[in-house]
Amino acid sequence: MSDPAQSIRTASCADDYDPNSMPVAKAREFIARFLSPVSTIEHLHIRSALGRVLAEDVVSPLDVPSHDNSAMDGYAVRFADLKAAGDAKLKIAGTAFAGVPFQGKAKSGECVRIMTGAVMPQGMDTIVMQEHAKADGDHVTVGSGHKSGQHLRFAGEDLKTGQVALKRGLALRPSEIGLIASLGIGEVSVYRRLRVAFFSTGDELRSIGSQLGEGQIYDSNRYTIHGMLVRMGCEVVDMGVVRDDPQLIEAAFKTAAANADVVITSGGVSVGEADFVKAMLDRLGEVVFWKIAMKPGRPLAYGRIGDAHFFGLPGNPVSVMVTFYQFVRDALLKLSGRDPLPPPPSFRVPCTTPLKKAPGRTEFQRGVLTQDAVGNWSVAVTGEQGSGILRSMCEANCFIILPTDQGNVAGGSLVEVQLMDGIV
Ligand code: AMP
Ligand code: MG
Numbered sequence: 001m002s003d004p005a006q007s008i009r010t011a012s013c014a015d016d017y018d019p020n021s022m023p024v025a026k027a028r029e030f031i032a033r034f035l036s037p038v039s040t041i042e043h044l045h046i047r048s049a050l051g052r053v054l055a056e057d058v059v060s061p062l063d064v065p066s067h068d069n070s071a072m073d074g075y076a077v078r079f080a081d082l083k084a085a086g087d088a089k090l091k092i093a094g095t096a097f098a099g100v101p102f103q104g105k106a107k108s109g110e111c112v113r114i115m116t117g118a119v120m121p122q123g124m125d126t127i128v129m130q131e132h133a134k135a136d137g138d139h140v141t142v143g144s145g146h147k148s149g150q151h152l153r154f155a156g157e158d159l160k161t162g163q164v165a166l167k168r169g170l171a172l173r174p175s176e177i178g179l180i181a182s183l184g185i186g187e188v189s190v191y192r193r194l195r196v197a198f199f200s201t202g203d204e205l206r207s208i209g210s211q212l213g214e215g216q217i218y219d220s221n222r223y224t225i226h227g228m229l230v231r232m233g234c235e236v237v238d239m240g241v242v243r244d245d246p247q248l249i250e251a252a253f254k255t256a257a258a259n260a261d262v263v264i265t266s267g268g269v270s271v272g273e274a275d276f277v278k279a280m281l282d283r284l285g286e287v288v289f290w291k292i293a294m295k296p297g298r299p300l301a302y303g304r305i306g307d308a309h310f311f312g313l314p315g316n317p318v319s320v321m322v323t324f325y326q327f328v329r330d331a332l333l334k335l336s337g338r339d340p341l342p343p344p345p346s347f348r349v350p351c352t353t354p355l356k357k358a359p360g361r362t363e364f365q366r367g368v369l370t371q372d373a374v375g376n377w378s379v380a381v382t383g384e385q386g387s388g389i390l391r392s393m394c395e396a397n398c399f400i401i402l403p404t405d406q407g408n409v410a411g412g413s414l415v416e417v418q419l420m421d422g423i424v
Contacts, residue, residue, distance in 0.1 A: 012288040022290040037337040040192040051233040052190035053337045058166040063156035068120040072151040076112040076124035079148040127151035169339030191337040197260035199239035201268040221266040221320045231423045257308040267315030269299040293361045296387035297323040316387035346418040353380045355409035366396035
């Protein structure tokens, strides 16, 4: 795992891989080695803890359920009073409601009317569903064929006192928040949120609200990055657009690194632009530049600036989203203190459209996964796959992942699809 003494550049140089063609999996592995998660702990009321990462195990302070209780509406009986063949007639001694237990002790030959969730009356060991009993005044008739202990929920069968209910490193969803509430716990220890600063680079970029001159475009990356970060529960620091001016870029890097755990930029890492950024980052920290063997999203910079982790994403809007999803997402999860997660679900389905693909890079084409009238799933590509066509991300619900060595794909072939899990 991570060796803090090992420098990012040294490790990168020691790798056998060509930085001009870094395999996707190798880059992921490399980045993972250098990630140091946040450790500051906050105490929050559970209502405010949705999406936050547990910093300590949640230990159950009680048995859940706290008493043996009925799983059905019916009658609590002694199994010994039932007959192996034929009917048993029992006297109804009282009623047990959820929250209002039966007081007293029923005797042999008696039963207690019981509702779901009610505490099991003393002396009774079996529940007979009301559908299997025939009541007549203060008596009930029960047939044969029952099992001792049936339809009972036992004290502590869900959780025992002192047992770990939820583990550190888990991000809290409504289900976990509910479970914590069921233990009577109102406050949890969570890690502080990861603070992420980001900016766009490019002389051609204009912000929303200004007029476009010739050759200028609106900055969209800052909005997709903002959205993905918010969905991941990060605290965001939007630093706007920075022109391609070495002094301005250097100042922006310094401010970002001083104010955040992670710095994300888009643009300025492609051939031609990377050189001056590279020279600057060599002074400010330790950064490696790779051309990842993937499409879209070839250039990527990764490293440290001061104490901050740095991801320099490509400029093209689709490349930004794909590299974020395939590299940054994982890294941010780890930095947030989350336990390693399995990759987003992927599986193989027929692709109804032929796909253009040259061997040499892993491709993440955008796909639409649909189910036909008889229930079979298939995928189709979302038209043009240019790395500037953001509409392809809007239309897609999955990535079609084509491995490095793959060439063109004939229509009808099986391909691997990976569901987009909601952050994009
Ligand atoms: P670069 O990596 O800076 O050479 O940018 C590659 C392409 O992405 C160019 O066509 C840029 O105009 C475009 N691009 C860069 N940054 C952004 C941005 N923030 N929003 C939209 N397009 C961008
Ligand atoms: Mg640029």
